[in-house]
Amino acid sequence: MDTPERNQINTALSKFEDSPVFNYINNLSPIRPVKSAHITQTFNSLSFSSPPSVFTSPHVTSFKESRFLRRHNPPSPLKPKDSSEDVNKVYSNEEALADSTLSHHNSSELHESADKGISVGDVSIELSSEQTKFSDELPQALQYNCGSPGYDPPICCDEGSTLLELPGEGVSNVGYVQEEGCKNDLDEPELHLQGTSPIDPKGEGSDCGWDGLIHNGADMLIEAEAFKGLIQKPLGSSIRLCDFVPLQQSASNSDQKMHMVDSAASGSEHEIENHCSELVVTADTDQTQDNLANGSFMTSNPNEKMDHTQDNVANGSFMTSNPNGKMDNQLVSVTHRGIRRRCLDFEMAGVRKNSDDNSNTGSSTTQSEVRNSADEKQLLPAKRSANSQKCILPGIGLHLNALAPLKDGTGIQNRNLTSGRQLSLTNSTSLLLSACQEHQHLSIVSVSVSSERELDLSGNEVQPAEDSSLVPAYMADEDFNLNSPKKKKRKLEPVGDTEGCKRCNCKKSKCLKLYCECFAAGVYCIEPCSCQDCFNKPVHEDTVLQTRKQIESRNPLAFAPKVIRSADSVPEIGIDPNKTPASARHKRGCNCKKSSCLKKYCECYQGGVGCSIGCRCEGCKNAFGRKDGSTSIRTEGETEEETETSDKGVEEKAIQKTEFQNIEDHLDSSMAATPLRISRPLLQMPFSSKGKPPRSFVTTITGSGYFTSQKLAKPNPLWSQSKSFQTVADDEMPEILRGDSSPIACIKTSSPNGKRISSPNCEIRSSPTRRGGRKLILQSIPSFPSLTPRP
């Protein structure tokens, strides 16, 4: 490793470090553990503070909105400049490195980066000023972040603006991921906060399986990556990512991975890298953009690579939380990238198209290609199939929808699986492994995580049920890759449901009405959709946004999740599933007359929630909870008196209130504060239908909710969960109740939509917890909280 180049680089770095600018940057840089903490805080605070913005869909819905919003956001003035510059720089850096001129470039790069960093800092500041916007977007951002790894990087940003975005999704995702994926013994929220390093540690720290990796790698990875990234620059994170995927697959040793990454050399890997490199490049640019947009300091970092690494780290941190250290990281990074792309696709599509032309430099070709593909849309089955290696392309096109299906798949595999968490992780990993590179997978992963979260929330064990679905999920994924767009839908559906992804079949609505599930979910239609005359595509972003606004103007909650499920519910469920009424509530309530709320025609049922007083259903037999308040899962056979609701309705309310109170007490008033949130304990669900979770509309209030908000949510925990549900709940609930605000709760509170401010509890309490899965979540969450005020 000690190549002269590196030495030079090191020297350059050292010099650079000496420079006041560097110091300044360092101060800002997320790398530092302490700062990361700030970030988290800021994030929390921001997230909380951030009010719903333009898209004001209810917070719960924020996902959806965020998506759309995000798209807009990206275009934020900040990004363009920086992004373009960063991209160029990045390329220059990478290329230079590639050319083995690293040393020179390094120094120069460092300077540049430093300068940039400064500029970035300014930018970030600006962003902060614009936080209001971001706040609005935050939810979205979060989503994207979560979804889009790229945003994660912002985590690095000390400044709240960027952080805010990251925390959103990233946190939620991370949390879940961790929970599911790994049991992180390591509780180092701070590390996470720190940005890069934290992630890895967690991930590695996570036991999940990567022990070997972890030992060597966790810390190593973080630092090493960060530094290596600086040093190795060219290969940068991107390479790593690509490499990692394969490496991880092949190699169990973290160290090896490290080396590999560093060297970025080995043959096959190189090839991959080459493929990835392009992707990486694009990703980098994206990241830089993201960073800039976020105002992340990452960009400010002297080494772009550093930025990447940081991003990776940041991403990885979230991901890392995953049991699988490196894999997660890589995956994460990849996923993030994929997500970014995806986001970009949505968000940036227009922008990029423009920007690409302008910004693209030497590497532009690759970038442009990638982006173009992305712009074209997520899709590109061809790309996917072809590029599985490249990861990049597929990722780009992937829409949340795509993710959704993936998610199923992802969640499915539980290799490690101690818990659902792992599942998510594993899923992601598996995805990575399988297709490793497809961004879709990545995005999917994030998504899946969210969905899984729900599962986790509702019940950790759900996974098993889903597992079955998981396989299908893969299938679905593959389908995605291969598939012809339309056919997939139904094929997938049966499988495992594709639910994960939402596909619509709109013929007349042009996918611009709420009839369209995709549109309603805030996601663009993708290949699998069988829609006709679809305008719900990145290409028609403006139209989509306008339409969305119109609809929201009519009904601000139109895009809000129809079903709000609070994590709380889970606990309750755990406590007494049968007793508890529906954990979640349907936003509006259903109006079923013939289905007795026993079929998916019923939104409540579909959402896995019980009917509530607000429902106007007739003959309600909702297994999740009747309108009358009877929570018992009723078998379909039961005839029910639907009606007593009026009388019982009051009781229900009272019950609900009490439940709420309990939950709120623990969770924090914040939860209660959220307007939307309904916290009812979930009932269990009878569903066997694993498949699908209710439509996208179900959302958990919790952080996971963001993701779930998407259709992805479909994989309702409830659906799959029912079994494990209780058990899990038992474990988890207590803590939650205790007041260890689960990260989720925190997230929820943090949710921009909720406006709720981070509940101190969450932050404070966020102690890494005991439970494997949950702990992770908590950790992740805590980290954020810790950042802020720590007790």
Add this chain to the structure above:
DNA sequence: GAGTTTGAAACT
């Protein structure tokens, strides 16, 4: 795969 049922969304 086609047709029917269903209830939300959209419209009046």
Add this chain to the structure above:
DNA sequence: CAGTTTCAAACTC
């Protein structure tokens, strides 16, 4: 707000 129409998913065959 209520009634009607439109729409697409869910369901059935």
